[in-house]
């Protein structure tokens with residue numbers, strides 16, 4: 001029996017679970033949401049108790065400190081001596097890592113060197129790794145990469161139509177992200193359907209602050225919407241998603257921005273925030289869309305891009321059997337799911353809007369006569385992380 005801590009730093013959140021393995025028993029779990037916004041939400045659940053705090057949390061460092069203080073306050077820190085392994089979500093693994101890896105100095109240095117492959121994430125991931133290594137020097141430390149699941153993409157899918165030498169010289173290619181989540185919900189989705197994933201053409205929609213779409217065929221990742229970095233693909237909370245690259249230079253020149261400032265606009269000032277001008281959080285937009293034209297426009301654009309990718313990937317796979325919604329928006333926003341599904345009626349998708357409003361962690365939303373089975377599956381990246389930590393510890 002081993003106690004494992006799984007740490008998942010997202011762009012707007014920090015999530016963790018303390019899990020007893022191999023029983024997969026969750027001892028404590030919690031999250032900090034809305035990092036960098038006002039009224040950040042901290043929740044901690046243990047022994048049937050729930051703690052909730054609302055306060056402004058500016059960055060991941062503050063989030064980790066708050067988490068550690070709270071664990072201490074509720075005497076959960078004593079369990080730290082029992083923690084044998086800590087698993088960290090790391091967004092970019094480049095071509096160095098195609099599976100989870102024990103973190104030694106060399107691996108940590110590589111994770112830090114991959115910062116330009118995931119500028120909002122890898123530095124925060126590396127910071128989390130160092131904090132926990134100091135706190136628990138004897139625990140095995142493991143990195144679980146978002147990019148690993150997408151290593152099955154074939155060259156025709158992962159290359160950009162740039163001069164080929166940029167791929168060989170600089171690793172300029174699509175890596176894809178959110179792989180741990182896409183992998184988890186794809187397998188759970190197939191189980192809910194009572195089917196073998198290998199026999200299904202499936203699209204998984206991970207719609208959180210970062211958002212991505214994955215096409216899954218023959219049980220593996222076939223194509224995915226994020227790219228060299230998590231900036232590509234869907235419109236996101238603060239990221240543009242796909243944009244004509246010529247516009248970047250056009251705007252940069254006129255606004256007199258440095259490269260770094262321009263990247264900051266694309267990563268942190270765009271997306272739902274950029275269009276709505278009021279918030280990057282879908283909850284805030286839903287609250288005011290009836291009276292705020294910009295909030296309504298941002299939501300319309302968000303839905304449109306999801307619909308576009310579903311069509312694109314269905315065409316690439318030559319059909320679609322199953323569609324899965326997950327992550328913050330995918331799991332919690334029945335409005336967004338409803339609007340996406342209404343626009344997919346042309347595919348023969350039918351669903352009951354009342355069923356769609358239910359809050360179960362796992363559910364089939366589509367009607368039995370629907371040509372595509374539509375599901376909502378709550379993701380669990382932390383469980384996948386804990387499983388990989390356990391596996392690597394067993395191999396040691």
Ligand SMILES: Nc1ncnc2c1ncn2[C@@H]1O[C@H](COP(=O)(O)OP(=O)(O)O)[C@@H](O)[C@H]1O
Nearest residue numbers: 010012013208209210281282327328329332333
């Ligand atoms: N009840 C809700 N309705 C609509 N959107 C929600 C709801 N709850 C959370 N969200 C959205 O989910 C996003 C966070 O998703 P999450 O997957 O936790 O993000 P990340 O892991 O990328 O930080 C928030 O930005 C918010 O827009």
Ligand SMILES: CC(=O)OP(=O)(O)O
Nearest residue numbers: 010011177209210230
């Ligand atoms: C890769 C990525 O965008 O992650 P997140 O959604 O957690 O920001």
Ligand SMILES: [Mg+2]
Nearest residue numbers: 010011208327
């Ligand atoms: Mg996330």
